Amino acid sequence: MSFYWAEADDALGGLVPARLTEPVSPHLRCMKGTATKPVRCIALEGEVGKRVSCSIYSQRPSTCREFDVLEADGSPNPRCAALRAESFSL
Numbered sequence: 001m002s003f004y005w006a007e008a009d010d011a012l013g014g015l016v017p018a019r020l021t022e023p024v025s026p027h028l029r030c031m032k033g034t035a036t037k038p039v040r041c042i043a044l045e046g047e048v049g050k051r052v053s054c055s056i057y058s059q060r061p062s063t064c065r066e067f068d069v070l071e072a073d074g075s076p077n078p079r080c081a082a083l084r085a086e087s088f089s090l
């Protein structure tokens with residue numbers, strides 16, 4: 001889950017805490033913990049399958065902001081379920 005490097009707070013106007021990110025390419029970064037398996041974002045708090053939350057919710061990258069847990073009709077996003085299933089199988 002990469003995003004444009006300038007979203008990090010060490011760039012002018014960025015919000016994502018840079019200390020929680022790592023470079024993917026000259027123009028992209030990702031959240032630490034999301035580039036290798038098992039995937040676990042450094043900003044995720046709690047236990048998957050029980051109760052989790054994002055410790056930087058108001059500062060999360062655009063990639064996270066654009067990923068809805070629910071579809072437009074209110075049904076669960078199947079991609080979310082697939083990602084959860086993947087994290088349980090690791």
Ligand code: SF4
Nearest residue numbers: 041043044054060064
């Ligand atoms: S929403 Fe928060 S915890 Fe989830 S991947 Fe994004 S930054 Fe990490």
